[in-house]
Amino acid sequence: MKIDLIGKFKTFRENSKHVMSVSYKPGMVEFSKTAKIILFGILGIGLLGFIISLIIGFLTGSSI
Numbered sequence: 001m002k003i004d005l006i007g008k009f010k011t012f013r014e015n016s017k018h019v020m021s022v023s024y025k026p027g028m029v030e031f032s033k034t035a036k037i038i039l040f041g042i043l044g045i046g047l048l049g050f051i052i053s054l055i056i057g058f059l060t061g062s063s064i
Helices: 005-022 028-060
Strands: none
Touching: none
């Protein structure tokens, strides 16, 4: 079983060039919206985990 590292590297380089040519830098408005969505998502998942932790703590009689 021979590994073609040079061929894999060339394919990776071509794919990377394609990704860089299609991508763009977001504007400030788009960046702000994305950052807010991510922040609310992280806070929501953290709050959900905390509530589940409290419920399990109350059901088992242990503290956090």
